[in-house]
Amino acid sequence: MPHLYLHLENHNGLQRDLEGHNYETIDAAISEAGRTAGSVLAEDIAAGRTPVSIRVMIxxxxxxxxxxxxxxxNIDRC
Structure with missing residues (x-):
């Protein structure tokens, strides 16, 4: 069971995961990174920050x- 760290980079800069987490597989960590990215993107869009981008490094x-x-x-309003 690999102990992995998911570091997040967005408009707030780099936020390092200092504790990490044990994942059953690397694919499980990638799935968690996807959930994290989706959640942060949704928060940024709700706050009116567009375009938005995020990177999660494992x-x-x-x-x-x-x-x-x-x-x-990006949201293009018509």
Whole structure:
């Protein structure tokens, strides 16, 4: 069971995960990164911040990058 860290980067800068979490698999960590990104994007859109972008970097205990999830969105009002 890998102990992984999900670091978040958005308009607030880089927020490092200092505690990490044990995940059953790397895919489980990627799914959690997706849920985190979706939640933060939704909060930013609700606050009127567009365009918005987010990056969630997944690292192991040695600081090696395992995966990166990146998402952005823009609202074009007509």
């Amino acid at each position: 690292e192991d205990a040695d600081g090696a990058r395992i995966a990166t999830l990146q998402s952005s969105t």
